[in-house]
Amino acid sequence: MPLKCGLCDKQAILKRPKTGDALCKECFFLAFEEEVHQTITDANLFIKGETVAIGASGGKDSTVLAYVMKALNERYAYNLNLVLLSVDEGITGYRDDSLESVKRNEIQYCLPLKIVSYELYGWTMDAIVKQIGLKNNCTFCGVFRRQALDRGALMLKVDKIVTGHNADDIAETVIMNVLRGDIGRLRRCTAITTGTDGALPRCKPFKYTYEKEIVMYAYFKKLDYFSTECIYSPNAYRGFARAYIKDLEKIRPSAIIDIIHSGESLSVKKEVKMPVQGVCVRCGYISSNTVCKACVLLEGLNKGRPRLGIGKTHKERLKMAEDLNEKGDSSINSQNFFENGQLDSFSEQSSQSGLSCCRSTTAGCSCQTSEICNDTAGIHSSVDQQKINSLAIDF
Amino acid sequence: MCSVQEDDNDVPFSKVRPNESIGRTCMKCQEKAVLITRVNDAFCRSCFMVYITHKFRATIGKTKLVRDGEMVLIALSGGPSSSALLHLIQEGLSERTHKKLRFRPGLIFIDEGAAVNLPSSERLNNCEKMLDTMRSTGFPCCIKALEQGFDIDNIPELTSPSGTCCPGSQVEKDLGTIDHDTESISSDISTATSSVTLNMSECSISSSMEEPCSNSREAIAVSSLSRVESSFQKYEEAEEKLRCLLKSLNSVSAQEDLIRSIRHKILSEVATTCGYSKVMLGSCGTRLAVTLLTDMAIGRGGQAAVDTVFADKRYKNLMFLRPLREFSSKEIGMYNALNDVESFFIPTLTTKGSDGASIEHLTEAFVTGLQRDYPSTVSNIMRTGEKLSTGAEEESKEYCAMCQSSLDTNVVASSALNAVQFSQRISNRAADSDSIIDKSNKTGECCGEGDGGCNTTRTRVTKQQVLASLCYGCRLAIRKIDDVEKLPLYVLKDVFWRVRREKMKSEIEEFLLDTS
Structure with a gap:
């Protein structure tokens, strides 16, 4: 039935x-x-x-x-x-x-x-x-x-x-x-x-x-x-x-x-410390750490150390510090990073990103586009700086 | 579609393949190791014993809750964990121990055979074995049957914070009930073999417990046939009630939940009537991790902390302690093996069942399966539980009539509870009549069943009234029940008492001043 x-x-x-x-x-x-x-x-x-x-x-x-x-x-x-x-x-x-x-x-x-x-x-x-x-x-x-x-x-x-x-x-x-x-x-x-x-x-x-x-x-x-x-x-x-x-x-x-x-x-015990939501010092995005996860991951990628933001971060940073020491002076070091062609790929990609923003269908975004591109450029220049004294960053 | 969320990155590390376990030395003393506890920690026998004993005593000691000479009821199930607990306590109390434990234990075993339809010969056999074990310790002990929970009929003191409704006479009456029950089970057992007796041993125990003990001995000795038969009948009746209730729940998960609640009720009842102020449970860490996750899955998230914390203070004058919460089931197993601690196999509802037999069974399979590949699983779950509030600090006014935890049904408009109720209302016209919410709050004058019992002095309550007095998890458990009269008397009485209070309050409402 x-x-x-x-x-x-x-x-x-x-x-x-x-x-x-x-x-x-x-x-x-x-x-x-x-x-x-x-x-x-x-x-x-x-x-x-x-x-x-x-x-x-x-x-x-x-x-x-x-x-x-x-x-x-x-x-x-x-x-x-x-x-x-x-x-x-x-x-x-x-x-x-x-x-x-x-x-x-x-x-x-x-x-x-x-x-x-x-x-x-x-x-x-x-x-x-x-x-x-x-x-x-x-x-x-x-x-x-x-x-x-x-x-x-x-x-x-x-x-x-x-x-x-x-x-x-x-x-x-x-x-x-x-x-x-x-x-x-x-x-x-x-x-x-x-x-x-x-x-x-x-x-x-x-x-x-x-x-x-x-x-x-x-x-x-x-x-x-x-x-x-x-x-x-x-x-x-x-x-x-x-x-x-x-x-x-x-x-x-x-x-x-x-x-x-x-x-x-659920209620959490009063004495349990909760992570405080702040903003990322680099990109201003909300984050519970000084530098947000996206910035850490991005930095890892851009430095050719993609594992930087994954798992136990300190391990990867230690390794990076060792590498830096081996290679001696940090300024030479930053050169090393650029030599492997990453800088070129940066500029290429950021120009592409500009293009892709313009391509988007909604009108009125173009005014924002430049801002975002500047933003990415800003990240690049800061990446540049970080390379010089990468050990000073507190993640 | 991709279901990855931004916070998926920190997952526990999976197992590192253990190194060869043969030929290892103890990490403490460099002797030949006999076992590996966690990850890669190898121990020799004596260091392992020190490690276990220290952990056990530290768990009890650091809270400073158990005082010298305090009477502590130890709940035994016959399983590995509670057997290990008993062994640890015996060791701790023995003369040769450096720092003796200083509390006075009493033992209890609850026979749950009726719930799984065990034949009475097998139940008797289990009881006998447990009794032998318990007697050999020399501690006072008793056996209860799960169905005896049906005859507990007092209103628990904690549900009436005012305390006015529990006069001394009532407590006395309750004592009477318990005595009678202990007698009935012992005589039931005696009908079968006349060999098992309820033994309240020579160790000093509160006067209230000595009496039933002498009574039951007498029962065995005299073996008055008519008396035994009448007790047996009463006992059978309760057993039938229990079976009937469990059957009407229509779900193994709900049955397990209800059994847990009745078991706790019996423990607390025996403890309070016999003068124990603490009850120790043998749940190990692995078990508690399963409990915590099960609680989450059956809508008891608010109680998950209370159900897994070391000291469960939900009952007013009684504390449930879980001294094995720091141990994994593996450690318990190894301790038992090394000390020849015997444990019994007693079937439960899901024994031999598939993983999907019940929510708890599934959760157990899930947790133990994960634990195998991610050895931090159990400790991660327990760590979550430790950060949750047990609600003990805040004075909640309302308690669930069944499980005694604070009610979690007073929720804001945007909540899972309201969403469920809305779903039921909108997709079923008939749902209104038995939907969980009941704002009309009928006051028990009519049960709506037309059997004429409404206006008699019998305590009849409607399903709505019962549901309104229960927490979310208990509501779920009895959702399918066809007749709430099948519930244990203590639940019904509590509900009835609430309904009466509510009625009284509504009568005087206009004269009450808003104190908030």
């Missing part, structure tokens, strides 16, 4: 992964959208008239997010000015394809699109992987993407960024942080809005939305998205947490939300 929809007596075509209720297509769409709306209003995510950038990767989460945000913006008159914002990591055969899908979304949803490229750092992921290999490349990608998204948002002068992180992602992060003993992030990771102090606020309207339901929604709405795994191997450790969450979901579907509840109801 066909199951009836629990809401309207039509024939049900799916069982909600989140609650187990049988629903028809229309009622599922409604329930899905209403839940996101409820999340948005409960947390007061937006203020009327704000410009909001939707972090769009071309994947299912961000495609559905863009679609739902646009629908809700019209239905409930949020009066938001929505734009799509994408980051081009420069991964041939992966990101270029997914960006095509974002570009189609731009047309389908009539939302303006802006693409920022990693070339704003003077690098592409392809080039980084050539340097670091397949083992730790995700570290670079994750750190750079976050900053790139913020920089893009600054160029677009938006008030907020929304990302497609779903309930599964958040539950996974909670478990990851428990496994790593990272109390600072454990406390932060369940917040629906982050970066309220100074930096651009980022919110997650899908915080309570199951990944499976997002796929269902995209499937029944026949939304156009890109679903291929990154060609560079993903972080294995996160994979364990992910598998654990999926297994839990099989045993008890509510486990994902239950973990988020657990994360929300």
Whole structure:
């Protein structure tokens, strides 16, 4: 006997992964959208008239997010000015394809699109992987993407960024942080809005939305998205947490939300010292260290020591100090660095990054472009200086 | 799509392949090593014993919580950890020890055979073995059955901070109940073989505990048939109740959760009635890491710290201590092997089950699997737990009627709890009737079941009322229950008491001044 929809007596075509209720297509769409709306209003995510950038990767989460945000913006008159914002990591055969899908979304949803490229750092992921290999490349990608998204948002002068992180992602992060003993992030990771102090606020309207339901929604709405795994191997450790969450979901579907509840109801001992959020002395970006991770990673790359920001930093710095001592005077040393042709590649890349910024589709970014290029140039000159007394930097 | 986030970089280091373990010398004394504890630390036998004993005593000593001559109840399960705990305590109390432990232990074993449908002969066998072990120590000891939790019917003192509702007479009555229970199990066992007895040994123990002991001996001696039969029936009834409740939960994870809660209730009940102020649990670090992660997964994040900390102070006049929390299961195993400590295998709900048999079972497989490749896993998880607040410092007013931890259901609008409730409401018309939230707060005048029992003096409470008195995790556990009357009496009574208080409060509400 066909199951009836629990809401309207039509024939049900799916069982909600989140609650187990049988629903028809229309009622599922409604329930899905209403839940996101409820999340948005409960947390007061937006203020009327704000410009909001939707972090769009071309994947299912961000495609559905863009679609739902646009629908809700019209239905409930949020009066938001929505734009799509994408980051081009420069991964041939992966990101270029997914960006095509974002570009189609731009047309389908009539939302303006802006693409920022990693070339704003003077690098592409392809080039980084050539340097670091397949083992730790995700570290670079994750750190750079976050900053790139913020920089893009600054160029677009938006008030907020929304990302497609779903309930599964958040539950996974909670478990990851428990496994790593990272109390600072454990406390932060369940917040629906982050970066309220100074930096651009980022919110997650899908915080309570199951990944499976997002796929269902995209499937029944026949939304156009890109679903291929990154060609560079993903972080294995996160994979364990992910598998654990999926297994839990099989045993008890509510486990994902239950973990988020657990994360929300944690309280940290008063005497535990929490990392203080400051700003990076080099790029002014928020950071809990004097120099932010992106700057450390970038410096490592530019110095031909890509492992500088990975794992135990002090080890790599010691090695670098030894090398410097061996080679004697530090000024000669800085010459050495330039001799291997890196300087040329810098200037080449920064001119490219200028180009890529101009190429971006949104008008009004060109004024920001020069700033970003100067910024990268600024980093280069400071890199130059650092080379002279690299040991004096306190990471 | 790529799910890597910017903070993914610092992950634990994976295992460095251990060097050859043969022909190693002890890292302390250069004697021939017999084992490797963690990563690459080789020990000889005597250095290992010193290391374990020191760690055990330091864990107890550094908190200065256990005072000289204090009565401490040791909870034994028969498993390796609690057997090691017992052995460590015996060693620590023996004359030849340099610095003797100075507390007075009593032992308890809770037979949970009813929960896993063990045949009574096997349960009896387990009880006998445990009793032999416990008796051989010379410490006072007792055996309880899990189903006896159903007959505990007092309102725990801590849920009524005012203390006015627990007059002395009630406490006395409770003592009576416990006595009766101890008697009933002993007589039940005696029906089968007449060999097992509940032994409160000669060591001095509070007067309240001596009585049942003499009673039960008498029961064995006289073996009055009618009396034994009536006790047996009562005991069977409770067993049936337990089975019925567990069955109605419809999920092994929920069953495990409930068993844990009833077990704690029995321990605290025995401890308080017999004058113990501390209960020691044998959970080792590996076990606690699993508990912490399981807690996260079953919505008990707020209690994860309390469940894994050394001193669990959630009960008012009683403390649960976990002196083995610094040990890994491997260290326990090696200690037991080197000292010929015997442990028993007693099946649980998930014995022989697949990894997916329950959330706890899955978590155990997950943690131990990770630990194999990343040896810092357990200590990382424990380190997380140590930084979490146990909530002991803040005076929370409300407690869960089932697990006694502070209620975590008073949340802001934007929260997982509200999101779940909204989802249930929006995708199911009928959900309103049994949804978790209940703002209408019916006051127990009608149970809505039309059996006429509503206005009698019997304590009938609705599912909504029960759920409102429970924490998120306990709500999850009994979500599928068809009739809340199946819950243990102590839970129902507590809920009923709350409902009554709430009603009283609403009657006088207009005269109450806002003190905040």
